[in-house]
Amino acid sequence: MATVLITGCSRPTGFGQLTAKAFASAGNSVFATMRGAERGKGLADWARDQGFKLTVLEHDVNDAASNRAVVSDIVDRTGHLDVLVNNVGMSSFGALETLHEGHIRDTMQTNFFSAVDLTRTVLPHMRRQTGGRILFVTSIAGVTGIPGESIYCASKFALEGLAESLAFEVARFGIQVSTVRPAFFNTGMSMHNTDASGFYETGTAYDQFNERVVASTSEGEVAGEDPQIVAETILEAATTQTPKLRWEPGAAAPEIKTARAAMTDEEWRDSVMEELGLADWLQPAA
Amino acid sequence: MNKHSLTLPGLSADELARVSAPLEDAWTLPVAAYTDQALYELEVEQIMRKSWLPVGRVDQVPNPGDYICFTLLDQPVMLVHGADGVVRVMSRVCLHRAAPIADGTGNRKLFSCPYHAWSYATDGQLIRAPLMEGVEGFEEKDCKLPELRTEIWEGFVMVSFDDDAAPFAPQVATYQKTFSNYKLDDMVIVKTLEFDSPWNWKVLVENFMEAYHHIGVHQTTLEPVFPAKDSKIPDADGPYSILHMPAPEEHPEDPDGLPLIEGLEEWQKNDLLATVLFPHFMLAYQGTAVTWYQVIPDTVDRFQLKIHFMVPKASAELPNIGEIAEGSGALLSVIHNEDIEANDMVWEGLKAPLTSQGRLSLLERSIWQLNQWWLAELTKAGS
Numbered sequence: 052m053a054t055v056l057i058t059g060c061s062r063p064t065g066f067g068q069l070t071a072k073a074f075a076s077a078g079n080s081v082f083a084t085m086r087g088a089e090r091g092k093g094l095a096d097w098a099r100d101q102g103f104k105l106t107v108l109e110h111d112v113n114d115a116a117s118n119r120a121v122v123s124d125i126v127d128r129t130g131h132l133d134v135l136v137n138n139v140g141m142s143s144f145g146a147l148e149t150l151h152e153g154h155i156r157d158t159m160q161t162n163f164f165s166a167v168d169l170t171r172t173v174l175p176h177m178r179r180q181t182g183g184r185i186l187f188v189t190s191i192a193g194v195t196g197i198p199g200e201s202i203y204c205a206s207k208f209a210l211e212g213l214a215e216s217l218a219f220e221v222a223r224f225g226i227q228v229s230t231v232r233p234a235f236f237n238t239g240m241s242m243h244n245t246d247a248s249g250f251y252e253t254g255t256a257y258d259q260f261n262e263r264v265v266a267s268t269s270e271g272e273v274a275g276e277d278p279q280i281v282a283e284t285i286l287e288a289a290t291t292q293t294p295k296l297r298w299e300p301g302a303a304a305p306e307i308k309t310a311r312a313a314m315t316d317e318e319w320r321d322s323v324m325e326e327l328g329l330a331d332w333l334q335p336a337a
Numbered sequence: 338m339n340k341h342s343l344t345l346p347g348l349s350a351d352e353l354a355r356v357s358a359p360l361e362d363a364w365t366l367p368v369a370a371y372t373d374q375a376l377y378e379l380e381v382e383q384i385m386r387k388s389w390l391p392v393g394r395v396d397q398v399p400n401p402g403d404y405i406c407f408t409l410l411d412q413p414v415m416l417v418h419g420a421d422g423v424v425r426v427m428s429r430v431c432l433h434r435a436a437p438i439a440d441g442t443g444n445r446k447l448f449s450c451p452y453h454a455w456s457y458a459t460d461g462q463l464i465r466a467p468l469m470e471g472v473e474g475f476e477e478k479d480c481k482l483p484e485l486r487t488e489i490w491e492g493f494v495m496v497s498f499d500d501d502a503a504p505f506a507p508q509v510a511t512y513q514k515t516f517s518n519y520k521l522d523d524m525v526i527v528k529t530l531e532f533d534s535p536w537n538w539k540v541l542v543e544n545f546m547e548a549y550h551h552i553g554v555h556q557t558t559l560e561p562v563f564p565a566k567d568s569k570i571p572d573a574d575g576p577y578s579i580l581h582m583p584a585p586e587e588h589p590e591d592p593d594g595l596p597l598i599e600g601l602e603e604w605q606k607n608d609l610l611a612t613v614l615f616p617h618f619m620l621a622y623q624g625t626a627v628t629w630y631q632v633i634p635d636t637v638d639r640f641q642l643k644i645h646f647m648v649p650k651a652s653a654e655l656p657n658i659g660e661i662a663e664g665s666g667a668l669l670s671v672i673h674n675e676d677i678e679a680n681d682m683v684w685e686g687l688k689a690p691l692t693s694q695g696r697l698s699l700l701e702r703s704i705w706q707l708n709q710w711w712l713a714e715l716t717k718a719g720s
Contacts, residue, residue, distance in 0.1 A: 126663065126666070126667050126670065127530045127531070127666055127667075127670055128530075128532075128670060128674075129670055129671075129674055130666075130667040130668060130669070130670030130671030130672075130673075130674060131667070131671065175660065176663070176667065179660075179663070179664050179667065180667070
């Protein structure tokens, strides 16, 4: 069975922890990592009670030394690292002009550069063992732009481009690369970030816009699909005999992708703004 | 003492007779030898504290002031390369109010106790004890950290708690000659793996010293290269055992990227040798490297294991040694994880009420050799 590293496993309803449980239940040796490993106690207890092989490790993906330490620890302990799930991510809302500079950089660091570094750390091991799977949890925000999510989309588009390019480079070494692109799932991620006002300046020309974006994201999430679907898709993407580059879990993501492809850019823009209750934002200010 | 009158607490004469029988008639150690607290305490007194135990390598403390802390049989100690060039193993418990003066690893000119700032030199001599003026008859120069008896053997720092223990090297002179081509004292550790091991120490040592289990536990990893049925265990004239695992003629090219150790015989280049210097100093020899399995006993049912991958100094200077060491470490970890599963199974079985001694295979002569030594040491006069 495979040795699997999954990042960002701290929250019980998040993709990371659900994915960790899915891999462990299938008999794999799972290393579920997070900042503040004490938050993984429930997960570790669950695995022990079930008799599954799952270890919670302290891990800050934004710290290169931590990435090296975690990967080396796993390889020392098991001799393998077969699957990397780059799951860590943070949300970001707010019109570009209003976003704090620090928040923009934090988002790109956490959602993109951390995965770059961790992937580069894992590659020599996978190359040596002539095989491995690297997965990136991206988003439908890596497929289409979303109003008020310019930086989030930038980070997920970046991952999509990275993954597609990387796949060309490492196929020779038996390494498969995939992205998994969820749309709306009820993970509590944006509720977790309810202090979205900390992301952007208020008292700007965008106040009404930003409020609507935050509200519609939370609404979309609460009405979203079961995140367990994503966990099972990631497990399938990592273990299938017929791997593929892109996975769109659930019902909404493929629908959105199809709808987007069938429309002109302008038709798509209008329909998205309509959907989010922001149609009037397309009209010039009085 | 007649073999048939051997006695040990908790073990019957019949059980001991089965252990001491000739190999063809011999059985494994009784279950209590692995699980019984009183017997473990006897082992500590009669075996651990009277034998020579490897605690480090001089190449782990290459510079004056380098130190490594650990705890050996309840005694907090440190391996220190003194400013005078001498490598010592000494207590790291302060002579004042018993606080440990150092922890972990590093390099120091002085060891300052964090409690009351008493400072010791790298040879253990107390240099300064602040605010002790007026204490009758107290002088720093009279205070020195107790040192354990050490012997440097082939680059290993051996220690003994027993002032009367016979020197180590002469006991293993034949062994040392057999492996002199590998030039152990010219080697350096390039990778260390650590495993918390929740079994009696002998569970691992026995697993290490026979190749019979290659057909089960390692059937896809070691068995194709070093088949169980070809393994040989020669006679030994001292407290050690040698398991010789010849490689078949079609030995696959060594994938680890290391050059062969210079000056080896043909069989030494190809074959794998797993040796145990009793009680638990385990060395595995390959054509390119030697791996030291270091046991640090905790309790009857737990020890810490460090697996040190060692190569000649010249190999350690290769530009890609980091990557090579990672790869070799990964391979060692794969094999050890297979052994962990086996040892977990054995340990579960040893705790079961219906478990008793089992018959030894002729391929397990090494276990029989260890058992004879173990019995002799435990029943020595004075116990």
